[in-house]
Amino acid sequence: MPIYSSISNSGGSGSGGATEITQEEMRQTLETLGYFLGSILEKLPRLDVNDRVAANVETGSLASVSTVATVTNMTNLNNFGGGNAALMPYWMSSPGIQHAYNQLEFV
Amino acid sequence: MALTIKTRKLVHRKAWEMCTPAPANTAAGSFVVSDKFNIIPNSLAFFVAGYSNIYRYDGDEDSWVQIPNSGLAGTFGAGACGEIRGLGAMGGVFTQTATGGAAGVINTNRTIVRNLVDRKIRVIGGAGLGFVGKIKSNTIGANAIITVKNANGTDATQVFDATTQYQIFSGSLWVQGAGASAGFGVYDLATNAWTLRTATALTWGVDGQLVSTLGSANGFATGTATSATSTTLVHSTKSWLSNQWANHQVRITKGTGAGQIREISSNTGTTLTVAAAWAVTPDSTSEYIIEGNEDNFYLGGNNAVTLYRFKVSTNAWTTLTPTAARAGAMGAGATLCWADSVTNWDVDATTGQPANHTQGGTQMYRQNGRYLLSFRGGGTNSLDVYDIAANTWISGLSYGYMNETFTTGTASIDFDGMIYLQKEATGRIFRFNLDRWTLQSFAYNPQPQGAVLVGGKMFMLPYQEGGSELLFFYTLVHTSNILMRMLVI
Numbered sequence: 001m002p003i004y005s006s007i008s009n010s011g012g013s014g015s016g017g018a019t020e021i022t023q024e025e026m027r028q029t030l031e032t033l034g035y036f037l038g039s040i041l042e043k044l045p046r047l048d049v050n051d052r053v054a055a056n057v058e059t060g061s062l063a064s065v066s067t068v069a070t071v072t073n074m075t076n077l078n079n080f081g082g083g084n085a086a087l088m089p090y091w092m093s094s095p096g097i098q099h100a101y102n103q104l105e106f107v
Numbered sequence: 108m109a110l111t112i113k114t115r116k117l118v119h120r121k122a123w124e125m126c127t128p129a130p131a132n133t134a135a136g137s138f139v140v141s142d143k144f145n146i147i148p149n150s151l152a153f154f155v156a157g158y159s160n161i162y163r164y165d166g167d168e169d170s171w172v173q174i175p176n177s178g179l180a181g182t183f184g185a186g187a188c189g190e191i192r193g194l195g196a197m198g199g200v201f202t203q204t205a206t207g208g209a210a211g212v213i214n215t216n217r218t219i220v221r222n223l224v225d226r227k228i229r230v231i232g233g234a235g236l237g238f239v240g241k242i243k244s245n246t247i248g249a250n251a252i253i254t255v256k257n258a259n260g261t262d263a264t265q266v267f268d269a270t271t272q273y274q275i276f277s278g279s280l281w282v283q284g285a286g287a288s289a290g291f292g293v294y295d296l297a298t299n300a301w302t303l304r305t306a307t308a309l310t311w312g313v314d315g316q317l318v319s320t321l322g323s324a325n326g327f328a329t330g331t332a333t334s335a336t337s338t339t340l341v342h343s344t345k346s347w348l349s350n351q352w353a354n355h356q357v358r359i360t361k362g363t364g365a366g367q368i369r370e371i372s373s374n375t376g377t378t379l380t381v382a383a384a385w386a387v388t389p390d391s392t393s394e395y396i397i398e399g400n401e402d403n404f405y406l407g408g409n410n411a412v413t414l415y416r417f418k419v420s421t422n423a424w425t426t427l428t429p430t431a432a433r434a435g436a437m438g439a440g441a442t443l444c445w446a447d448s449v450t451n452w453d454v455d456a457t458t459g460q461p462a463n464h465t466q467g468g469t470q471m472y473r474q475n476g477r478y479l480l481s482f483r484g485g486g487t488n489s490l491d492v493y494d495i496a497a498n499t500w501i502s503g504l505s506y507g508y509m510n511e512t513f514t515t516g517t518a519s520i521d522f523d524g525m526i527y528l529q530k531e532a533t534g535r536i537f538r539f540n541l542d543r544w545t546l547q548s549f550a551y552n553p554q555p556q557g558a559v560l561v562g563g564k565m566f567m568l569p570y571q572e573g574g575s576e577l578l579f580f581y582t583l584v585h586t587s588n589i590l591m592r593m594l595v596i
Contacts, residue, residue: 035539097121097122099122100119101594104110104112104113104121105110106108106109107109107110107111
């Protein structure tokens with residue numbers, strides 16, 4: 001038995017004609033939508049009661065992912081690049097010199 | 108090309124930049140020295156991390172390359188120190204003797220391994236005396252042949268032969284080792300080779316400072332001679348203080364006898380007496396300049412009051428016997444810096460005499476080139492001064508803000524009348540302003556430091572263009588390979 005939705009036919013001439021779909025097609029559409037929503041939700045960041053994001057960083061090699069560690073300090077963060085992340089604030093300070101270099105004119 | 112510097116204090120705060128890390132961590136005794144007079148191209152510095160791991164840093168490229176093993180005796184550690192020189196030291200000496208030559212050509216007995224084009228060269232004795240120019244080209248390998256050109260780039264016509272004595276500004280690194288029977292040697296850039304020199308035969312440790320009084324720095328007095336003898340130079344209108352130029356050198360820059368360099372053994376108000384007779388006696392056409400004695404190195408430290416002097420020309424050390432001994436030993440964290448370019452420390456133009464500068468009831472003079480300033484270290488704030496001309500110590504001078512103390516791990520460097528001190532591993536950096544005679548706050552290095560280590564970790568590289576100069580202050584970190592720099596504002 002056909003049902004009628006209120007979905008407009010965007011490709012129409014503006015006459016407002018309804019599109020006819022079957023219940024089976026509606027079920028499939030809802031299932032697909034549910035799947036998409038579930039996938040999106042899975043990838044959304046989870047927040048704690050203080051709206052903080054929890055992040056996990058792999059500490060094993062990609063070939064044998066066996067351990068994860070919560071990023072609670074710089075030591076864990078080192079695992080991102082294998083370097084000393086404690087130095088990051090100082091590396092990031094380098095752009096701060098631009099305010100002085102901008103005052104040098106080489107003609 | 109011109110550089111206009113529009114930075115302003117307070118408005119533009121000093122800020123650090125991270126540089127390419129050193130290939131090795133700093134260790135006990137490791138140190139860094141730089142070409143602060145900008146004599147060698149590429150903004151050169153050396154990091155001596157150990158006897159066998161020594162690296163050249165090119166400021167222009169912000170990169171490192173290793174140089175050969177030093178082969179020094181002893182065990183590298185606390186007390187090791189060094190100095191960089193603009194003069195090359197092929198075979199361990201500054202002054203080279205040609206094996207032959209021709210017009211514009213100097214034959215050598217040296218194995219030069221690199222292209223020395225455009226390096227400054229000067230002839231200080233023999234055929235071609237007085238020539239100052241640049242290297243046009245050179246052969247690579249044993250018994251290298253050097254072709255020279257005038258300073259303006261035209262081909263040189265001077266004739267050179269086996270009597271020609273010449274010096275090349277190709278750079279050298281001098282290193283005092285540490286441990287039992289600590290060695291002493293020099294690395295020459297032109298030959299890429301080390302030459303071991305006579306050592307002090309001491310067990311050397313605690314801390315050390317090697318200082319040279321290089322003639323390539325500012326001249327301290329100039330003029331035209333009114334007469335001369337085989338061992339003197341007279342300038343009759345001068346009124347120098349007695350012996351104020353002793354242990355300095357005089358170089359004839361123009362006129363009769365140009366090119367000759369002699370150590371000054373003594374002076375009166377008008378007459379310099381030189382330590383070795385002139386080969387060509389100057390006359391009233393001879394223009395001269397009085398400079399630091401480029402033949403000398405001074406070595407202090409080892410938790411002792413003794414100061415040692417090495418002469419390159421004789422390859423020999425002298426244990427100095429000053430009129431007044433130093434009041435306290437040079438302990439860990441001690442400094443030794445040559446005061447050679449202090450603003451307002453020039454000779455008074457009216458009287459020809461340096462202004463009297465009395466400290467703590469002891470007379471010293473505002474005379475550039477005459478003094479070695481030394482913070483005593485060992486946890487003290489004491490400042491002592493060695494008078495090169497008078498061979499005596501003036502100890503325990505008072506100065507402004509003398510509350511900070513310095514001990515193990517304090518590093519120092521002098522530049523343009525300032526002595527920069529980084530207090531141990533605290534990251535706190537001061538500078539001693541010689542003109543104002545006071546310790547001043549300068550900067551803070553926020554980089555976390557490792558275990559505190561003895562050894563120099565700071566150096567300066569100047570950028571010069573069109574009469575303007577930018578100073579870049581570099582520092583290594585304790586027990587780390589991190590190198591940081593800061594534009595001095």
